[in-house]
Amino acid sequence: MTAQKACWQVGIIGTGKHGSRYARHILTDIDDLELVAISRRSETGKEQASQWGCRWHKKWQDLVDDPEVDCIIATLPPAINETVAKACAMAAKPLLLEKPMAVSSAQALSIHTCFTRQGVGLTIGQTLRYNRVIQTLRNELPSIGTLHSFTADQRLEPATLPWLDDPAQAGAGVTFHSAVHVFDALRLITGLEVVRVMARIRCVQSRRLEDHLAALVEMENGVVGTVDCSKIGPARSGRFEFVGDKGSVSGDQVHNIVEQTHDHKRQEIAIDDPVNTIVPLLKDWSAFLNGQRLNPIPGEEGVKAVQICEACLRSAEKGGWQEV
Structure with a gap:
């Protein structure tokens, strides 16, 4: 992983019902994660960004390319997970990917392999x-x-x-x-x-x-x-x-x-x-990003579930x- 940081700057792709939960918990419950950007196609994303004090990117690709985003959370319809996840891996940005990891085991394995080859952290949101x-x-x-x-x-x-x-x-x-x-x-x-x-x-x-x-x-x-x-x-x-x-x-x-x-x-x-299970996952993910613990739910766990x-x-x- 990269060097330890006092505060990791997070971007969230997909801030609908579930993604907004991650946003709110980062804002209120996690001290060493800072929400700096979100991506949502609808104008609701612009309103959310204003409310949460962060930037809004209509296109998820722009969030991945945002130089101020250190790591990414993706809560999306799983059919597009492979494309989004591989872009995060190629940008060397650790990803917390919500379940299900993919819509097929071939896609799930492809995502996991890409992150492994790039040496980038992939964590799966199996919050249960x-x-x-x-x-x-x-x-x-x-x-x-x-x-x-x-x-x-x-x-x-x-x-x-x-x-x-x-x-x-x-x-x-x-x-x-x-x-x-x-x-x-x-x-x-x-x-x-x-x-x-x-x-x-x-x-x-x-x-x-x-x-x-x-x-x-x-x-x-x-x-x-x-x-x-x-x-x-x-x-x-x-x-x-x-x-x-x-x-x-x-x-x-x-x-x-x-x-x-x-x-x-x-x-x-x-x-x-x-407990709200998102909170301990985010805390463990932050500790993983800082090299203080192992990956809480590594990519291979998501592959096996799929x-x-x-x-x-x-x-x-x-x-x-x-x-x-």
């Missing part, structure tokens, strides 16, 4: 890793003995952004935009890789891209389980359960609950209050088990 429940489940997993099976689901309300149902921009539906978080969390919690999947997808409320994914999942060591992700109704939840030969541990990352079950006895595990999602879509199309 910072959720208190996910971290607690990871810490408590050894207490249930040898892991044998799991279930994981994520329930979200129907998507309201039109581009999320546009194949040209989104690439896919809940598989890339929700399940990618779940698969990444499963890898983090268990320390195991997904070997193969068998999946089905369908459109319930959506028209073109799937809003329901159901998958059988086999991980290393013969661990098997199910993943069920949807954007169908208003009941938001994010449940995980892991079953071992000494008991089970479960939690809901939306409702901040973790429980253990041993010998017919159920016990709730006390955990800290929820590979699992792609295998699910392949299984839904072709039928049967698909290797990851």
Whole structure:
């Protein structure tokens, strides 16, 4: 990485619903990052820049070329991630790239390879890793003995952004935009890789891209389980359960609950209050930029998550088990 700086000057490409969250947290919660520029095609970007005290670039290429921008955050429809990311790498500007990293494993690998060859830092915004429940489940997993099976689901309300149902921009539906978080969390919690999947997808409320994914999942060591992700109704939840030969541990990352079950006895595990997961990611990213810690979520982690999602879509199309 480059030399340590008292304050890294950040540019954000894409300041819609999610990108604006990054902007606000940099302004209020992160001392060693300074928001100096944003890029958004609409005139709303000009208004945001005035509000946040930074420059506005209508074209994202101009933000990448801005000499005062040290590093970049990109929160964009994933279909254009490869083009934007490679431009950041060639400009030698570290990038925090929001999930999903790309709309195919080939694109994800191409992005990762480009940053590696250029020697530039690439961090993936798999923010669910910072959720208190996910971290607690990871810490408590050894207490249930040898892991044998799991279930994981994520329930979200129907998507309201039109581009999320546009194949040209989104690439896919809940598989890339929700399940990618779940698969990444499963890898983090268990320390195991997904070997193969068998999946089905369908459109319930959506028209073109799937809003329901159901998958059988086999991980290393013969661990098997199910993943069920949807954007169908208003009941938001994010449940995980892991079953071992000494008991089970479960939690809901939306409702901040973790429980253990041993010998017919159920016990709730006390955990800290929820955190806004963008804040700890930004703090770790800043520390990484300054050489004070390893990359919190390196590019290869994003590649692996996309590979699992792609295998699910392949299984839904072709039928049967698909290797990851």
